[in-house]
Amino acid sequence: MAVLTEEQSLLRDAAKTWTQEKSPVSAFRKMRDAGGPLGYDPAAFAEMAQMGWTGVIIPEEYGGSEFGYLGLGLILEETGRTLTASPILASALAAANAIVLGGTDVQKQAWLPKIASGEVVGTLAVDEGPHHAPDKIAAKVSGGKLTGRKTFVLEGMAANVLVVSAQGPDGPGLFLVKADDPGVSRQRLSLADSRGAANIEFKDAAAEPLGGGAVLIEKVLDRARAGLAAEMLGSALQAFETTLDYLKTRVQFGQVIGSFQALQHRAAKMFTDLELSRSCVEAALSAIDNDSPDVPELVSLAKAKMGDTLHLVSNEMVQMHGGIGMTDAHDAGLYLKRARAQETAFGGQAYHRDRYARLQGY
């Protein structure tokens, strides 16, 4: 992994310790089986907020630590490892970043401290159909009122404030909408990965514009994608390591199955893809921290490569575990279901391959 500063190392160690001890996969399973409406454990989220994880990319003057995306990526990698469910990505990264980049000082004062403290959950609502297409926006704001429909909004049921893309008087842009506005109606989605999401209908809901127009939409999305890629890296690494452990202990035909060369070479391929993926994820996060001009292409690279790797590793996790991997009692199914949701959110591999090619001019 990247060479870390001392602060980053401490942050990562803290995240690792907390997730392994307080939020192992069994905690996610428990939350799932309890079937709560939010798709995460609010008490656990409160602990995360207390540790400052919800303020990592928020400026200090608004209650954050302004620690950067590589720092937040370290946290997301660890939560991804244990499938820890929380609104960090939607709220503390995506919504917070939209307000940091596009908000007026009043808007920042109104929302950022509360997002940083975990008191408020925000989210980003951009898509209107089954496929990620942030430049196809039918939702419309006119006279300060938003009308339209957004699909698959992460943490859509939990959110108090929604950052919504819409056609405004000056073209497309992002708008702030309070979730308790009477013009907002939400349909809770029950997902295979047991996480929280909603389809949301807006009918003349009060909407405040953020500055930055269409450029802001892509900027915020790129930061969300990079954060998600970091989470995916953690999930893929854990899926791989759990599988590797199984290969070293499961005995068939008088040998541990990890001694079979065909499985060894498939493990080597996964390891290779994980190493290549890590480089992409870290490069994307660093580019964001450096406000480098190649953020878009590095983010699409990271999301696509990480998606391919997670796809492979999640399938191999089930296959290499054999029958036991097919049972709900085993973790393999949890990683598999989560993987497809992670791959799909904010654009799948095909979307980002196409975007990468477009950005390179072909």
Added chain:
Amino acid sequence: MAVLTEEQSLLRDAAKTWTQEKSPVSAFRKMRDAGGPLGYDPAAFAEMAQMGWTGVIIPEEYGGSEFGYLGLGLILEETGRTLTASPILASALAAANAIVLGGTDVQKQAWLPKIASGEVVGTLAVDEGPHHAPDKIAAKVSGGKLTGRKTFVLEGMAANVLVVSAQGPDGPGLFLVKADDPGVSRQRLSLADSRGAANIEFKDAAAEPLGGGAVLIEKVLDRARAGLAAEMLGSALQAFETTLDYLKTRVQFGQVIGSFQALQHRAAKMFTDLELSRSCVEAALSAIDNDSPDVPELVSLAKAKMGDTLHLVSNEMVQMHGGIGMTDAHDAGLYLKRARAQETAFGGQAYHRDRYARLQGY
């Protein structure tokens, strides 16, 4: 392989015996090293003609045996196995078929008996650039004179008669041009696979139309593609079997390398792809014999699937042979070089995937 009639079995056995005894890979190598201008051995071709291989799809009244495409496929599979070079595909299949389907009785009388006897070599000239694009034709016939340029014409130096696609007075179609016409100038190409081909320039060359227009172009091409796919099947099978033999004899680390499971599973994959490919090739040839409406899609399926399989097998042949496979003295390089030429001719895998999708309406 397909269930054969007794005549077909006899034909295949004869082809197998002759190629193995009279035209093994070493014969191809000798021809290559001699560096003759034609890219095949005329004496060997004369023997093939004598056995009737040049008349398999020509009606009996014009000196052929009218044995069908599945029959000709059996011969091409065997010549493909030993990389036997000959103008059978270009002349006895493609050019002959164009005249059979589109020629007047006078044209048939003039050319088919001589093609069937091997006295005349014909070929098909359709492409004008580096990529197969039979519907992009700039060559033009007006007042019975052809002007234009055709690239990568198989057996272009050996051919006595050229079947050329061009824009005629009634739209695109095929035309017969004699190779010794003063308006024809040929540039011999020296190819990696040591086979014969030419770029041909036409300047007011006398051209006789064949009937059938644009439909005939695709019909003739589909038959040529299917025949080429049969040849590719033979090449891929032999490349695989030669490799399999090596896996069973080469010892490293005290074991034959074929006992390493990672190599075993790669061999199993190749075998699987070969079986799937054979089904496609035989289905395409049978569909042609039955004049079935799904010829175009089955041909594109066969050419694409066979191309993918041959690509894999030819690469694995070199890789699994290790250092010795890199030497010119070994046959692996010959199969590898031939494979790419076979894949490319009459449309590569991407071309035929796209065509298959178009034929299916998507």
Added chain:
Amino acid sequence: RVLAEEMAAIGAANPIGGMGTSMFGPTLLEYGSEDQKRRHIPPIARGEIRWCQGFSEPGAGSDLASLQTKCEDKGDHWLVNGQKIWTSGAQWADWCFCLVRTDTSKKHEGISFLLIDMKSPGIEVRPIRLISGNSPFCETFFTDVKVPKDNLVGPLGGGWTIAKRLLQHERSGLAGTGPMGRGGLFGGPLNQLAKDYSGADEAGRIADSDLRARIATHEMEARAFQLTAIRSMVESRSNQGPSAATSIMKNAGTRIAQERAELTLEILGTQGLGWEGQGFNADELAAVRGWLGGKAFTIYGGSAEIQNNIISKRILDLPDPLGPSSN
């Protein structure tokens, strides 16, 4: 070793299609005593009695012959202790045909074939919930279960042979079918689905050109598989003997079915991430469940790895690695 792997294929074969249980009748006809046949065949023929198959164990999956369920000779009865897994429909079964260990000193020859009444005291059945949310299989626990002496099928220690024969029945039953049908949830070709969910360009092509190329590749692979199924059947019927093509059907068919399920999910986009309830239609939810359930295709019924071993050893004649003596 190849035999061991073939047997492995049996152990897990039943969970998918229930082929194991439907092939039990012919096997009993061949190996059962007159008394066993008289008692069991008529209700099987009439479909009155449900059987389940007790082969696999937690420690004996692909390597079925390492099974440990103990069967002791107590003079007037057998005493069975152990645990079976992947017993399909054990929660509804009346009888179970079981592989049990009657001799711990020999691996294959220590296995016997036993019929057990599921109403016997000491049997506990726990359904296994799968990742798809279904529970078609059970764990079955045997604690001091008494079984009448004449419920042994064939000779003592002859269970492996019988199970192997059952596999052959199963193979012939499977020929030409394969899991293709089970993989496809939206019945039609994927291309129409793709146009419905991600649109078409002005020329009528799927708008996402990357997806289009992969759909074409997949549809062509599926067509190649169908053509091979036909060829294999025709060749087997003719006098050419068993077709080599048959050996690839399981792996190729299951791979293609799984690819299809993955492509379907990708086409559905976020509509392919639902579990239940609002916001998803029945076909979309079925696609997700089918995708998950279909991950079993390459595990049960002889895993993809075992199938590759069989192809490389039996068809390609590649040698075993030097190692422990083969079974």
Added chain:
Amino acid sequence: RVLAEEMAAIGAANPIGGMGTSMFGPTLLEYGSEDQKRRHIPPIARGEIRWCQGFSEPGAGSDLASLQTKCEDKGDHWLVNGQKIWTSGAQWADWCFCLVRTDTSKKHEGISFLLIDMKSPGIEVRPIRLISGNSPFCETFFTDVKVPKDNLVGPLGGGWTIAKRLLQHERSGLAGTGPMGRGGLFGGPLNQLAKDYSGADEAGRIADSDLRARIATHEMEARAFQLTAIRSMVESRSNQGPSAATSIMKNAGTRIAQERAELTLEILGTQGLGWEGQGFNADELAAVRGWLGGKAFTIYGGSAEIQNNIISKRILDLPDPLGPSSN
């Protein structure tokens, strides 16, 4: 066994980059006698003397330690008989550093490291023509070649250790480079080449959308590799110790380079099928030769299979199969 495989990597390493010979100097400095150093190091430093490496043999490729070239102690000289292969540039070399067998009763400890003057009587060199048409390597035959006793480097039977050390020098020399550069023949990105040879649509995209998707996949993979090379270097320089990323560089880099060569050929279409002469430009012909020559990337320098074994055993700590005792 892993050691054996690492050594295998050496045996074949030199044919590609000539790294073996350039790493000979440091190795001789470490293991050579004072006399050997005095004699050989100055001309090496001045670049006056060309060395070739005699490691691989026809029967000893990946399994280098099975080499058979016999070296007998004849009292006042060594007598060498045998055959080496892949001796790079042997036709121009003045000296050869060789692994020879001085004891047939031990595998690794029976190997010694010997310096041989290529002008000695009994040496015959035959260039090996490769599939690319080039002949950078030779077969070298030794028939009753007399070698002075003091040309032995290090102790008798210590050749394996020295060769292993040479590998380490080589590794450090290779770090961060890799074969990427050698794979690319048309210097720029593939996308411009594709537009040149197969056209662009009105939006400026490569017209062949299937090819475009595969080019994007490839360019992204190559970018991931470059980022990994940088990361690996940064990590190795910092105090984190050797980076795990280093272990994947050879396989990933060579795979990507070969993919690039194949894509280049596909882009060139029929212009990518030429061997020489008219009708093809120099870049097109170089692409074909480079494609063929590049097939060696995954064979020499530790084959892709050996690299996978090393990753799975050393990095992932997966066990050897039960089998013959490891080396």
